[in-house]
Amino acid sequence: MDRAEKIDSIMKRRGFLWRSSEIYGGISGFYDYGHIGTLIKRKFENLWRHFFLGLNPMFFEISPSTIMPEEVFKASGHLEHFTDPIVRCKKCDFVERADQILENILHEKFEGLSKEELNEIIKKHKIRCPKCGGELEEVSEMNLMFPIEIGPFKKVRGYLRPETAQGAYVNFTKEFNALRKRLPIGLAVIGKAFRNEISPRGGVYRLREFTQAELQIFFDPDEINDHEDWESVKDLNMIVLLAGSEDAKEVSCEEMVEDIRLPKFYVYYMASVYKFYTEVLGYPKDSVRFRELSEDEKSFYNKLHWDLEVKLETLGGFKELCGVHYRYDHDLSSHEKMSGESQKVFLNEKKFIPHVIEISFGIDRNIYALIDFFYDERDGKSVLKLPFKVSPFDCAVFPLVKRDGLDERAIEIYKNLSGHFDCYYDDSGSIGRRYARQDEIGTPICITVDYDTLKDNTVTLRDRDTANQIRVKIGDLSATISKIIQRGKF
Template sequence: MSDLQTKVMELARRRGIFWSSYEIYGGVAGLYDIGPIGIRIKNRIVELWRKYFIKDNAEFVVEIETPLVTPYKVLEASGHVENFTDPIVECTKCHNVYRADHLIEEIAKVNVEGLKPSELDNIIREKGIKCPKCGGDLGEVRLFNLLFETNIGPYTGNKGFIRPETAQGMFTSFKRVYESFRQRLPLGIAQVGRVGRNEISPRQGLIRMREFTIMEVEFFFDPESPGEVPLDKVGDLTINILRGEEKVKGEKPVQYKLREAVDEKVILNPWMAYWMGVATKFVSTLGIPQSSTYFEEKLPHERAHYSKQTFDQIVVIGEDKVEISGHAYRSDYDLSRHMKFSGQDLTVFKKYDTPKIVKKKTVIINRDELNKEGKEFVKTFMQFINGKSPEEVEEMINKGVKVSDKEISKYVKVLEREEKVTGTHFIPHVVEPSFGVERCLYLAVLNAYKEKDGRIVLSLPKQLAPYDLAVFPLLERDELIKKAKEIYNHLQEKYDVIYDDVGSIGKRYARVDEIGVPYSITVDPTTLSDNTVTIRDRDTWNQIRVEIERLDEVIEKLFKGEEFNKLGRVVDNNE
C-alpha cells in the first residue's frame, strides 16, 4: 500500500468515511463499513451515475431491481458455476493460502493474468517463489470458485448463491422488461445492487472486497440493425486506449477519438464505444481528470468466459493503477445460455417492412410405410430422426443412410415449399458497462486528498461533497448562535448543510475541510451590526463578505462555477 493510500485509509477511519467491518472482533478482510460521511458521498456517486447512464438516456434505458440470492440453475446457465474461479496456492508448511497470480505478480513483477494453473505452477518453480510468511514450499496451484454458496429455504437440495454480479437478474428478466417497455430495441436495463465474491486475498481497502455495490447496464440491441447510435454526444471525445497487441509489446496507451476508434475497429461495437464515452464523462465528474485514465483491452485469455471484447477503464493516481469500470461485448452468450437451460423463448421478433417469400424445407414422415414395420423399428427410427434439421435429413437420404439395415428414404422425405414470412426471430446482442460503487468512492477520495500547510483538504467536486455548506457561529454567544441557526434552517430548504459550534473556528474549518465541504458560512459580531456574513472557500481558504439578503444568490452562483472572489468583498484573513 502506497503512502497516499495509507494516509487516505487513516483519514477515512478518523472522519467517518469507511473502515474495516466488525473492528471490535478484529475485522474481516474484504468487508467494510461505509460511515456517515462516506454514505453521503456514495449516494451522490450513485445519483450521478444514474444521471449519466439512465436519466440522460431515458429514451432507451430503464432501471430495475432483482434479488441478491440467485438459484443454482441461473448461475450454472451463465457459466459462473464452472468458470467463476481464481487460482490459489497453499504453503505446504504453514498452510497459508494465497491467490497465485497476485503472489507471482508481487514477487516476480510479471503480469500473469489469465494463465492456466499449470502455467502458474511452472513460473513458481522457475522463479523459486516461496511462502512470504514462513519461507516454506508452495503446493500445486488449483482453482477456487468465488461464489458464496447458500441454501434457499430449509431444504439442502435447493442450493443457491449470493449473486457475483447484478447482470443475470437483468438477463432472466429481459423478456418481461422488453414486453413492458414498448417491445422496442435497443433497450438498456440498469441496476444498482449488492453482490458478493468470496475473494481469496482481499486487499487495498475498497479496491478488492468480498461484498460491494455494482452499478451496471445490460444494453440489448439487434446486431444486424443496431439502431442509431448517438455518437454525436460523445464521438468527439478523445480517450486513451491501450490495445491488447500493444500491451504485449509494452507500449503506452494511444489517443483516439471515439469515432475513429469505431471506424478503425479498435472498438468492435459502436454501442460499446458510446458507453465508454459516457463512462469517460461520468468519471470526470468524480474529479478524476481524463488525462489520468485509459481503456485497456483485455487479451483473449484474460477475458471473462462470456466476452467477445473487453476494455477495463483504468485510473492512474500517483503510482497506483486501478480499474474503475469494465466494458464487455457479451454478444448473445447470456440469453442463448438461459434459453438452453430454461427452455424459454428469449428471442425478439423483428417484423419486415414488407413480407418475404422464402423457400422452406420440411421433413415428411411416410406413416403408411413406417406402420408396416414392427414397433421396435418405429421407435428406433423416430429416435434417429427426431431433432434433425431438414437439411441434415436430406443429406442422409442422399447418402443412403440406413436404420436397422433399411434405407431411411423409404420412410421419410424432404419437401421444399414457398412461404410468406412477415418477420424473423433473433437473439439480441449485449454490451455492458459496469462500475463498482465503492471503487468510485475510494478513487474519488484518493484523487481529492491534498495537504496544505500541514492540514488535510479533501478537494472533492462540489457535486460529490457530503455537505454543500457548513454554517458556524464564530463565538459561543447566544445572539451569534441564534442568527447562525436561522441561516442554517433557511439554507437547509435547498442544500445539504452541516452546523457546528464546538471548538475554535480554526478546528471547525479543519473538520469540514477534511470531509470536503466546499463552502463555510460564518456568523460573527460584525453580522449583528451590518447583516453580513463571511463565506470561506475550502480549497483556497479565501473569504468574501456578503449581505445575508444576497446569500441565496451568491451560493447559487458559486455552485454554477462563478469566480469566488468576484461575488463579495474579499476579506483579509487577518481581519
C-alpha cells in the first residue's frame, strides 16, 4: 500500500471519515465524519476560535442560517457569476468542466477563461469526448449553488449558502449597533456551505457539502495602511510566491509592505494566518507558503487574494488550505443597493461603507491535510503524529492485565481524568496492540496501570512519538497531562 492508501485505510477502519451513505453507494462530494473524525474536527474548530477571535476583543462568532433568500445572492453576485464552464458529450452524455477536459488533454491550465475562449480552444484543437470520442456540445455556464424551494407551493426561492460570509454581511448593521458602533469588528462563522461542484474529486479536498470557518473583518478603509498590533508581526518572515513567478522567496512582513506594496492591515492578517499554521498547528516553515492569485484566478469580488498553501505528499505538492481576501466594499454596497437598507456607518467624522478583509478556511481539507502531513511510521507501524491539541484523545488508560484489581484501578483513573480530558479506555488485547491502536489515531499519551501501581501509586506514561516511558504519581497525573498537551511535546 502507498501512503495515500494507508491513510485512507486508517480513516475508514478507525472512525475518521468516509463517503456519506456508503451502503447505498454514496454521492460524490459528500462525506460523513465518524467518532474520531468528529473529535478532531471539534478540536480544530476550537483552536481556530481561540486563535482568530483572540486577535481582537471586538471579534465574535455568530451563527446565521444556512438557507438564504435569492436576493442575497443576486446582491452578492453569486447568482450571475458563481458558475463553472461545463461541456457535455452529444453521444454518451459525459459531463465535465470544460477547463478540466482541456487541462487533462493539453496539460495546461485553463481556469478562469470565458466560455467563448474555451469554445475556441476546443475547436482549434478538435477536442472530443474523452470517454467515447463523440462530439462535444458548446460550452455553457452552470451555477454552482443549490436552489431550495421554500414553503407551501414552493413559492419562495432560496439557496443553500455557497459560503458562510454572506451570513455575516446581512447581519453587519445589527452587530455594528450591538457592538456599540466601533470599527474594526470581526464576525466569524463556522458552519456548513454547499457548492454543486460539477465533478468533485480528490476526496475531501473538493466537496459539495463542507464546513467553513470564515472571519469577516469590517474596517475603515482610511486606516488600511496601519494596524495597531503591527510591531508584533513586522519582522516575521514568510515564504511567498508572487503571481506569475516560479520561485517562492522568504520576505518579512515589513518587506511585504515596502516592496510588494501590500497594505499593513492586510499583511497583519496574512501574518496571523501564517502563525496559526506554523506556531499553533506546528507545520514546519518550509512546508507552508503564501501564493498570490493571478487576475484570472481571483474571484470576481476580491481586490487582493493570497492563499495559504501547505505541501502535501499524497496530493502532489502545495495545496490551498486558507484564503485571505480583501473584498473591498463589494458585499455591503451591493446589499445596500439590493435591500434599500443603508449599510453605511457614521464614524471618525464621516459616513462610509466599511471595507472587509476575509479569512476563509475550509475545515475538511485542513483536517485531511493534518492527517496526511503528520502521518508517519515506526517499525513498520502507523503513527499519526498529530499536533497534540487536535489529537482526538488527549490520553488513553489501560490496565496491564484485566485481573488482580488492575482493571478496577484503571477504570477509576479513567473516570477521574475523563472529566477534564478527552480520554479513552481500553482493556482488550495485548498491551502492545493497544499502544499500536492509539498510535494509529494519534493519541499523544498512554497511561498504563501495572502491579507497581498497587504498591506505590504510580503509573506509566508513554510518549506516542518516541515510545519512551516515564513513571508519574497518580496524584500528579492531571497536572502532568495538562502540561504535556499545553507544551505540545512529551
